Amino acid sequence: MPPHDEDAVVTLRERERVTIDAEREKTTRTTVHCPIEGGTQTADHCRACPRFESESSSALSCRVPAATAVPRGVVGELLSGRSFCLDGELPVGPGAEVLERHDIAAAPVVDDHHVLVGMVTTQALMHAELEEAQLRGFGSLSSTSEVEDVMVTPVTSFAETMPIVEAARIMTERGLSSVPVVDAHGEVVGVLEAHDFVRFVARSR
Ligand code: SF4
Incomplete structure (x- = not known):
């Protein structure tokens, strides 16, 4: 052009x-x-x-x-950088490994079209592990469950067209450190982290 x-x-x-x-x-x-x-x-x-x-x-x-x-x-x-999404039918063990390996506290769960269906968090994994331990003993969760069995729903998500100020207000009020961002079709585009706001403020000066 x-x-x-x-x-x-x-x-x-x-x-x-x-x-x-x-x-x-x-x-x-x-x-x-x-x-x-x-x-x-x-x-x-x-x-x-x-x-x-x-x-x-x-x-x-x-x-x-x-x-x-x-x-x-x-x-x-x-949004910038890399974000990780998990298929709901992924076994819990490899799902937890993604969080651990990349040092993230939560990952969106998506369907075959990458549409958001839930969120796996370290808290949800701990809760599910404790419940499973009472039935079958510690360590059995990863061999018996899939990500969709332990995911959190419903999930707070932001449209990519939402004003930054509004997103900051919601994350602050609800104490959220990471929120999936979706496009007009509900497909996950990335994950907005608290540090994205810090970078925004630093670059705005
Ligand atoms: S961001 Fe938009 S205008 Fe720029 S190259 Fe991509 S499609 Fe074209």
Whole structure:
């Protein structure tokens, strides 16, 4: 697309969603928050877009109308980095291993279309392990249960178009440290963490 005087180059942070399916296979999807669409676009889609300019290891640049380049202050613009989703039929043992290996306290549970159906948390795992221990002894949970058996529902989630201020208010009031973010179809785009707000404040100065 030929450059236009009213255009501006924007750099968009990439988000990586890693999903572990029931067979423990991983699929990865890399996306950005498109300022034109106001929602998620895959990096593959962007590379074919006439506005695409360049790409680095964790960001993508494109040329958009200057008025569109101004951040709208929505949750989708805050997301970055990698998040992990678990298939509901994944056994609990490998599910817990994902939390432990990546040092995360919670992971969204998704269906075959990556639509949010619940959340696995360290608290929920502890609770389920205690209940199972009373029936069969400690250590039996991981061999008898799937992630969907121990997930928490319903789950607080944010639309990617929700204002950042509103998301911060809800997380503060409810004491939430991580909340899944979904697109217009309910598909998980990433997980908003408390430190995303800290980075936002630091970069806003
Ligand atoms: S490259 Fe195109 S589709 Fe991707 S974010 Fe930029 S304007 Fe949107």
